[in-house]
Every structure is written in structure tokens, then in C-alpha cells.
Amino acid sequence: MTDLKLTKGNIALAEGALQAGCRYYFGYPITPQNDIPEYLARQLPKLGGTFIPAESEIASINMVMGAAAAGKRAMTSSSGPGISLMQEALSYMAGSDTPCVVVNIMRCGPGLGGISPTQGDYSQAVHGGGHGDYHNIVLAPASVQEMFDLTIKAFELADKYRNPAMVIADAMIGQFQEPCRLTPKEPVVLPEKPWALTGRKGRTPQLIKSLYLGDGEQEAHNMLLVRKYREIQDNEVMCEEWHLDDAEVMIIAFGTPSRVAKTAIIQARAQGIKVGLLRPLTVFPFPSKQVYEHSSRIPNVLVVEMNTGQMLRDVQIAAHKDARIHFYGRPGGGFPYPEDVLRELKKAMEGAYERSL
Amino acid sequence: MYYDVIMAGFGGQGIQIISQIVAVAAIKKGLSVTYLPSYGVEKRGGRTNVTLVVSDGEIGSMVTNTPVSIIAMDTIALEKYQPMVTPGGLVIANTSLIAKELLSRDDIDNLPIPCNEEAIAMGNSRVANMIALGAFIARAHFLEYADIEGVMQEVVPERLRQTIPGNLAAIRRGMEIAANGKR
Numbered sequence: 001m002t003d004l005k006l007t008k009g010n011i012a013l014a015e016g017a018l019q020a021g022c023r024y025y026f027g028y029p030i031t032p033q034n035d036i037p038e039y040l041a042r043q044l045p046k047l048g049g050t051f052i053p054a055e056s057e058i059a060s061i062n063m064v065m066g067a068a069a070a071g072k073r074a075m076t077s078s079s080g081p082g083i084s085l086m087q088e089a090l091s092y093m094a095g096s097d098t099p100c101v102v103v104n105i106m107r108c109g110p111g112l113g114g115i116s117p118t119q120g121d122y123s124q125a126v127h128g129g130g131h132g133d134y135h136n137i138v139l140a141p142a143s144v145q146e147m148f149d150l151t152i153k154a155f156e157l158a159d160k161y162r163n164p165a166m167v168i169a170d171a172m173i174g175q176f177q178e179p180c181r182l183t184p185k186e187p188v189v190l191p192e193k194p195w196a197l198t199g200r201k202g203r204t205p206q207l208i209k210s211l212y213l214g215d216g217e218q219e220a221h222n223m224l225l226v227r228k229y230r231e232i233q234d235n236e237v238m239c240e241e242w243h244l245d246d247a248e249v250m251i252i253a254f255g256t257p258s259r260v261a262k263t264a265i266i267q268a269r270a271q272g273i274k275v276g277l278l279r280p281l282t283v284f285p286f287p288s289k290q291v292y293e294h295s296s297r298i299p300n301v302l303v304v305e306m307n308t309g310q311m312l313r314d315v316q317i318a319a320h321k322d323a324r325i326h327f328y329g330r331p332g333g334g335f336p337y338p339e340d341v342l343r344e345l346k347k348a349m350e351g352a353y354e355r356s357l
Numbered sequence: 358m359y360y361d362v363i364m365a366g367f368g369g370q371g372i373q374i375i376s377q378i379v380a381v382a383a384i385k386k387g388l389s390v391t392y393l394p395s396y397g398v399e400k401r402g403g404r405t406n407v408t409l410v411v412s413d414g415e416i417g418s419m420v421t422n423t424p425v426s427i428i429a430m431d432t433i434a435l436e437k438y439q440p441m442v443t444p445g446g447l448v449i450a451n452t453s454l455i456a457k458e459l460l461s462r463d464d465i466d467n468l469p470i471p472c473n474e475e476a477i478a479m480g481n482s483r484v485a486n487m488i489a490l491g492a493f494i495a496r497a498h499f500l501e502y503a504d505i506e507g508v509m510q511e512v513v514p515e516r517l518r519q520t521i522p523g524n525l526a527a528i529r530r531g532m533e534i535a536a537n538g539k540r
Contacts, residue, residue, distance in 0.1 A: 175394070177393075259416075259418050262415070262418065265417070337420060338423075
């Protein structure tokens with residue numbers, strides 16, 4: 001128990017990146033993620049790594065692309081406005097099968113918005129953001145320990161599928177502190193990358209590109225990508241199923257709202273109301289099968305998000321046709337308290353199909 | 358066991374450090390902890406508050422608007438958080454900066470302490486926060502003095518290590534005041 005250290009979410013994430021073998025970080029400051037570059041600026045040089053405070057987010061992500069194309073584990077982190085600037089390069093990396101990790105500690109928007117926590121960038125992360133037909137792998141930690149563990153996982157998945165992986169956390173998860181084990185659950189293994197651009201001496205030249213002008217070339221590449229996304233969907237879904245066995249209402253939430261929901265569930269159960277939680281840890285791949293199976297048995301569903309209903313659409317697509325889906329959202333830096341979730345789950349239990357905003 | 362507390366005041370009063378001490382001591386005891394700080398733009402003078410949840414099981418929400426207790430180091434903190442305290446809960450109020458009449462709830466345990474005066478009486482005006490911490494330890498019952506003593510080296514920054522004995526004395530004074538009941 002003493003190997004647990006009181007750790008801030010952002011620091012756990014940064015330390016997770018280091019322990020995942022990330023030695024290249026490029027970034028531009030923005031609240032509420034500044035702890036990450038601040039920590040890595042101190043630590044990376046000690047490990048022989050490279051920390052570059054870039055001139056912009058566009059420069060940061062393109063430096064990540066360069067390091068990643070050379071086969072190195074590279075990362076950048078930012079928040080909403082900065083992540084928007086990175087979308088072109090993210091699309092290029094998705095198109096050229098280049099693995100990287102991009103962290104978004106989400107602040108409220110649109111525009112420059114504010115620095116308060118939100119989940120308003122879910123759609124951008126999960127359903128594109130950049131142009132073209134692609135997906136990021138997207139992980140959504142809900143604890144300081146998961147900030148550490150899922151960052152390591154993000155590097156692993158990015159390399160395994162040669163795909164950009166994003167870690168999205170609201171500012172609350174980034175800035176609060178919990179006891180954390182700062183050692184990997186399993187030893188980190190850096191995979192061979194025979195595709196990497198490491199200098200052609202002694203081998204045939206290699207090319208990393210996202211330009212396919214030949215007849216049918218781009219479509220063929222898209223088919224390869226979609227096969228990859230299906231494989232990710234089949235193999236990599238992670239979700240927590242909490243008190244669902246006897247539940248009459250299922251809450252679906254990720255990040256901070258899932259934490260608040262747990263307290264509401266304990267309070268509800270003390271009142272004899274049987275509620276459970278389905279918490280996606282991966283939002284792409286989305287736990288569609290789990291949502292379908294549980295919602296075919298538990299027809300009252302409550303989706304809680306810190307936005308106006310972004311994951312809600314994925315739940316509506318995945319859920320059983322008879323499921324009644326109730327939504328409670330807090331956008332713009334607002335967040336739910338346990339009593340709010342308790343009130344909303346009672347509405348869901350009564351079969352309300354509303355959007356409470 | 359489940360306990361949540363909001364500690365609040367203005368920057369420079371040492372709210373963050375006493376929260377850190379409680380959090381680290383609780384972790385050492387094998388308890389789960391969430392520590393949610395929020396503070397204003399300015400380090401001194403801005404608002405500062407911490408929501409701390411301690412439990413012997415998994416902690417869900419790290420936010421609460423129904424805390425079991427609050428430590429209010431100034432009037433703004435008391436006025437904001439006093440109405441939220443659950444009935445039967447605890448309010449520790451720094452009456453050096455808060456008028457006693459403002460402690461208006463009769464369904465909770467009110468513990469008014471003139472922390473600044475007590476600190477000055479000990480010869481160090483900077484340990485007012487430790488007086489409040491001592492009182493909290495005595496009334497919240499999930500930590501003991503030895504737990505706090507055991508983590509001071511770890512929590513207090515190296516450049517301030519020489520302040521530890523004075524801080525511990527202030528914590529003991531706070532415990533003593535709390536043990537003497539309502540004042």
C-alpha cells in the first residue's frame with residue numbers, strides 16, 4: 001500500500017508516457033494540461049530524451065509525425081483549441097499508418113472558451129476532426145491510476161495498429177489527485193518497426209505517405225484502413241461493468257461523470273433503487289456490443305456527459321431498439337453532483353425519454 | 358468509513374498543505390483518497406479550496422455539495438460552504454477572521470477557533486492552518502496524531518523542514534482546543 005503515491009492526473013499521464021518509452025515530446029502551452037510539458041521538460045533530458053517547446057500546436061504535431069515516422073514513441077498534449085489546430089496532421093498520420101499518442105485534457109468551448117472541465121471534444125476525437133475517412137483509437141481514463149495505465153496502453157495500441165491514439169480526459173481528471181501506482185502493470189515492450197524511416201543504408205528505400213493518386217489506389221487503402229478499424233473494434237474494447245447484474249437502470253458515462261455516477265449508484269442502492277454503470281474505457285472502439293446486450297435486458301438507460309450529448313449518439317446507435325434512453329448533460333464547464341445523477345436516474349426509471357440540459 | 362471535507366480560505370493561508378497532510382496520512386493508513394484542489398489565478402489573495410474524500414472503499418465522486426465537514430479559514434469560505442454541510446456534520450471556523458454570529462447552523466457541530474490569535478500566542482503567526490488541522494484530526498476521528506507526525510517529512514518541502522517541530526506543536530494545540538469542546 002505504501003507504493004501508492006498521491007499523484008496529480010496530469011503527472012501520472014506524463015510519467016506513464018515516460019515509462020511507455022516515449023522519449024520525444026513536442027508541445028505548446030495551454031491550460032489545463034501544462035503540468036504535462038512542465039514535468040516532461042524536467043524529466044526527458046535526464047533520460048536522454050528530447051523535449052521541444054514548439055512555436056505552435058501545428059509545429060508540435062508535425063514534429064510528432066516526424067519522430068513517429070522514424071519509429072520513435074512520440075507524444076504531444078494540448079487542450080481543445082490546440083487539438084483543433086492539430087487535426088490536419090492527425091489525418092495525415094491516420095492516412096499514412098503512423099503511430100503516435102495525442103493527449104487532450106479537455107476544456108470548455110467552442111472557441112477559446114474557458115479553462116473549466118468538459119467532455120465537449122468527444123465527437124472530435126471519436127468521429128474524426130480531421131478530413132477523410134479515418135478513426136483515432138481513443139481512450140478515456142476516469143482515475144489518476146488510469147491516466148498512468150491508459151497512456152501506456154495508448155502507446156501499445158498505437159504501435160500495434162500503426163494508428164494515432166488519443167487519450168481524452170476532462171480537466172477534472174487532469175488536475176485532481178489520487179493514490180497511484182507509478183509502475184507499469186506489465187513490462188513495457190518496444191515492438192520492432194521494420195517500416196520506420198531510419199536511413200536506407202543496407203536496405204531498400206521505404207516511404208511513409210498518405211497520397212494515393214493512382215486509379216483505385218485510395219479506395220484500396222481505405223479498405224485496408226477499415227479492416228484495421230474492424231480488427232480494433234473486435235479486439236480492443238475495454239469497459240467497466242459495475243453493479244449491472246440486477247440493475248433496473250443502466251447509467252452510461254465516462255471520465256468524471258462516471259465517478260460521480262458511482263456515488264449516486266451507492267446512494268440509490270441504499271434507497272432500494274437498483275442501478276448499475278457501464279463505463280467505456282475505450283470510446284473508439286466503442287463498447288457497442290456491451291451497450292446492446294445490457295440494454296436489451298435493462299431497458300432504462302441514463303447517459304450522463306459533460307457536454308450536450310455526444311456519446312449519447314453512439315449509445316443510441318448501439319442500444320437495443322426497445323431501450324428508453326434518458327440524457328443528462330452539463331456543458332460549458334458545469335459538472336454533475338451525485339444528487340443530480342440521483343434525480344435523473346429516478347426520471348429514467350420512470351421511463352422518461354428526455355434530454356435534461 | 359466515508360468522509361468528505363471542504364477546506365477553504367484565501368491563498369497563502371496554507372489550505373493546500375494541510376489538505377496534503379491529511380491526504381498523504383490517509384493513504385499511509387491504506388485508505389482511498391481523492392484530492393480536488395481549485396485555486397484562483399493569484400497565489401496570494403485568490404480563493405483557494407480543496408475537496409477531500411477519504412474512504413476505506415472505492416471512491417466514486419471527487420466532487421460533493423454535501424460535505425460531512427468544512428474548514429473555513431475566512432468569512433467568504435464560511436458563507437459559501439456552511440449551508441452545504443450535512444446535518445450532524447462539523448464546521449471548523451477561523452474566528453480570527455469570521456464573526457462568531459455567522460455560525461448560524463444549530464444542527465451541526467460548530468467549532469469556532471481564533472486560529473490566528475492562537476498561532477500568534479505560540480510565537481508564529483504562520484501556523485494558524487496547523488491549529489485548524491489539529492482540531493480537524495481530533496474531531497474527524499479517522500486519523501491520529503502519530504499518523505500526521507509520520508508524514509510531515511514527506512509532505513513538507515525540504516526548504517521548510519525546520520518548521521516541522523513548530524507545526525507539530527500547533528497541531529497538538531489544535532487537538533487540545535478541540536478536545537475542550539465547544540467554545
